[in-house]
Amino acid sequence: MVKSDADLWEEFKNGEWQAFEQLLESYYRPLYQYGRKFTTDDQVKDLIHDLFLHLWDYRSNLPEVNNLKAYLFTSLRNRIFKNQKVEFLVFPGDHFEQSDPSDQQNIERNIIATETSSESQQRVNRIIGSLTRRQQEIIHLKFFQNLSNNEIASVMEISPPAVSNLLYHTLRLFKEKWALILLISLISIDWITST
C-alpha cells in the first residue's frame, strides 16, 4: 500500500509509527545519495539520523509541506552546511579556470567514433569532477534525483531563474570542457602518429 506524500506526512505528524517507517523506506537512500555529494559516509549517516530524530521529536510542530522530497533535501542540506564539523569533500574543480575553446566540431566527431564507451565515460567523470560543488550538485539533483527546477530552487535556496541560470552555465561549461579535452587527446594522437 503506497500512500501519497501528503498523507504520509500528515500521519507522521500525528505520530504514526508506520508512517515514520515508510518515510525512511522511501527517502533514506535518496537522502544518503544526495548527502554523499558533500561529505563522507559516516557524517551523512549521522546527519540523516539526527535529522529524522529531530523530525520525530518535533513532529507535532512541523509545517505543512507541499513537496516532501524537496523539504527533506533542504533540511539535510541545512544540516550539512550548519555542521562545522563536516569535512567537505574536496572537489577538484572548485578553483578550475574557465577556458575558451574554439569550435572543434569536425575533429570531435572522428574521435567519438573510435572511442569505447568506458573511455568516454571516464572522460565525462573527469569533466564533471572539474566543475564546482554547486555545479555538481545541480547535475545530481536534476539528472539523478529528477527534481524539477522549482524543487531544486527550494532545495538550494535560490530563485527558480537562478536555477535555470546555474544549469545553463553548468551545461555550457560541460560542453566546453568536453571540446577542450577532445582537442588535447587529438593533439596527443597527432604527436604519436607523427613520431
Added chain:
Amino acid sequence: MRSDAYLGHTHTADHSKTLMQDFNHYKLEDFLADSDFCHWVLSPERQRSYSKWSILKEQNPAAGLVMDQAAQLIRYAQTSAAELPQYQVSQQINRILKDARALEPVMALPIVKPLIPWKKLLIAASVLVSAALGWMLYLQNRAFTNQSVYHAYVDDKKQTLLEVVNLAEDLKTFELPDKSKITLYPSSRLSYEKAFGENGNREVYLEGKAFFLVKKDQTHPFLVFANGLLTRVVGTSFHVETTAEGASVKVKTGKVEVIPVEDKNKKELLLLTPNQQAYFSSKENTLQKSIVEQPLAIENKVSKTDFEFINQPMSEVFEKLRRIYGIDIMYDEAVLKDCYVDVTLSNETFFTKLDILCKTIGATYQNADGRITVTSQGCH
C-alpha cells in the same frame, strides 16, 4: 544571455520528417530535458531496438554527437551517485527507529504477532535480501523475549495488544488509559489490551521490572501477569520484577494479592501488605512471603520523637513499630509485661531498630513468613 526556455520542452512528434527537422535544432539542454530521451539512454532494451533516437543518430551525425554528450551526462549522474547496499540502508533505518523509540519509550505500539512477520516473510521471499533481513529482525525480536513466559501471554491474546518498551537507560513513567501510572525500568516491556479494562479486569503483561501506582477501581481489578506470577490489586502501589527463575512483588502501599497463574482458580490468593514481598519460583511453582530488605515507614507523619522511648513498656514500642512500618510483630504479651525500655532511635533502618530493641531486653526475633516473631524469657 540565452534563456533556458528550451528546458522542459518536450517533443511528441512522431512523423519521421518533421521529427528530424525538430531534432536538428535540439541542443544538449533539450536532449537532457526530454524525458523520453533520458529513458532511452538508461534502457538497454530500448537501445537495442529501433527507435526514433537510433534513427536520428544514424541520419544526423551532428545531432548524434550531442546525443552522446547528453547520454554520458545522464549516465554519469547515475553512476556517480554513491552506492549504499540494502543491508546498510536497513541498518541505518533500524538505528533511527531504535533511537526514536528510546527518545519516547512510553509510546504504546501495537504488538506484531509472530504470524505477521511470517506472512511478511513469505511475501518478501522473492526478494532474497529483504527476506533475510526480515528473518534477522524476527530472530532479534525473539531473542529479546524468548526466555520468558511473556511471549506466550502475548501470543495467546486474540485482542490487539499495545506494548510499551523502555530501551533507554533511565526509568520511564507513563500512564495507562485508566490513569494508573507505570514506571518502567530499562530493558523492560509491558503490554495491555487496546480496549484496556473495558471488559472486566484491567490486565497487563510484564517482562522486566516495573513500579505500579494503580488507580483505585473496585469494579475492575488490576491484574499483572509476570512470568507465571499473577498479582491482583484494586488500587495500591507495588513493584513487580521478572527474573530467570520466576518473579517477585514488593508492596509499597495498600493490599496486594498474589498467586501462581497456574493456581488462579484452585487456591486462595496470598495477601501481601506494605513492606512485604513475595518470591515466586516458576520451577517449583511456589510462593514465599517475606519482609522487604529495607522496609520504609508507611505513615507519612513520622517525627523524630516517635522513636524516643523513655521507660516505655516493650509492648507499646512494638505496637508503634508495627503501626509505622505496617509489619506484624508477634510476641507474648504476658512474657513481656515487665519489660520497659529507655532508648532513643532515629534514622536507623527497621531491622537495626529491631536489633537494638531486642538486645536491650535480651530477646531474639525471627523474620519468617512476612512477619517478625519475638522470643523472650521476659524481664525481671
